[in-house]
Amino acid sequence: xxxxxxxxxxxxxxxxxxxxxxxxxxxxxxxxxxxxxxxxxxxxxxxxxxxxxxxxxxxxxxxxxxxxxxxxxxxxxxxxxxxxxxxxxxxxxxxxxxxxxxxxxxxxxxxxxxxxxxxx
Amino acid sequence: xxxxxxxxxxxxxxxxxxxxxxxxxxxxxxxxxxxxxxxxxxxxxxxxxxxxxxxxxxxxxxxxxxxxxxxxxxxxxxxxxxxxxxxxxxxxxxxxxxxxxxxxxxxxx
Numbered sequence: 719x720x721x722x723x724x725x726x727x728x729x730x731x732x733x734x735x736x737x738x739x740x741x742x743x744x745x746x747x748x749x750x751x752x753x754x755x756x757x758x759x760x761x762x763x764x765x766x767x768x769x770x771x772x773x774x775x776x777x778x779x780x781x782x783x784x785x786x787x788x789x790x791x792x793x794x795x796x797x798x799x800x801x802x803x804x805x806x807x808x809x810x811x812x813x814x815x816x817x818x819x820x821x822x823x824x825x826x827x828x829x830x831x832x833x834x835x836x837x838x
Numbered sequence: 839x840x841x842x843x844x845x846x847x848x849x850x851x852x853x854x855x856x857x858x859x860x861x862x863x864x865x866x867x868x869x870x871x872x873x874x875x876x877x878x879x880x881x882x883x884x885x886x887x888x889x890x891x892x893x894x895x896x897x898x899x900x901x902x903x904x905x906x907x908x909x910x911x912x913x914x915x916x917x918x919x920x921x922x923x924x925x926x927x928x929x930x931x932x933x934x935x936x937x938x939x940x941x942x943x944x945x946x947x
Contacts, residue, residue: 753936755884755938762925762927762938762939762940762941763876763878763884763927763929763938763941765929765936765938768936777935779935813883813884818886818889818895822889823931824874824886824889824890824929824931825876825884825886826886826895828883828884829883830883831883
């Protein structure tokens with residue numbers, strides 16, 4: 719059974735940093751691209767970042783480019799999102815999600831999300 | 839890539855059909871068959887319902903169908919059931935980015 723479990727969320731002051739993790743099980747992580755999607759309270763879905771299975775290509779939304787870094791450790795079955803220079807508008811539930819197939823970024827499995835609150 | 843446009847809300851009675859539209863541009867929806875639809879019941883993670891305009895993943899009921907005409911994609915739910923009440927999001931992608939629509943709240947009357 720495919721499972722994705724996010725962790726590392728919390729309360730951070732503006733300008734601070736935090737790293738989210740997403741632990742995968744039930745599939746071979748290196749065979750799939752992965753994505754982070756966020757959802758601000760009461761708002762819609764917003765794509766944040768994606769990474770290919772090997773990690774050789776990474777993509778970012780303009781809203782986080784230069785502040786967030788996506789990475790993965792396939793040996794640990796874990797996806798990461800390093801978030802720096804955090805702003806109030808980054809407050810959201812952050813989901814990790816799996817590509818449906820190797821090169822297909824449709825997201826067929828999602829975690830339950832990790833909540834980030836940026837506030838002083 | 840600009841956000842896709844969806845109606846904020848739609849509603850229908852059990853057994854009826856409803857259609858949710860998703861309007862993009864000639865640069866995304868019109869040019870590629872890269873439209874997907876996600877269902878998000880309250881308090882839960884999104885679920886992929888349709889990919890590549892009209893394909894259903896395993897386990898998705900055939901009451902859900904997708905189509906596209908020009909720059910507008912559509913999700914149709916036939917035989918509406920109470921459990922279909924949720925937010926629905928369309929999505930499109932390029933080789934380097936993904937964009938979601940603003941979401942449509944489906945109310946089953």
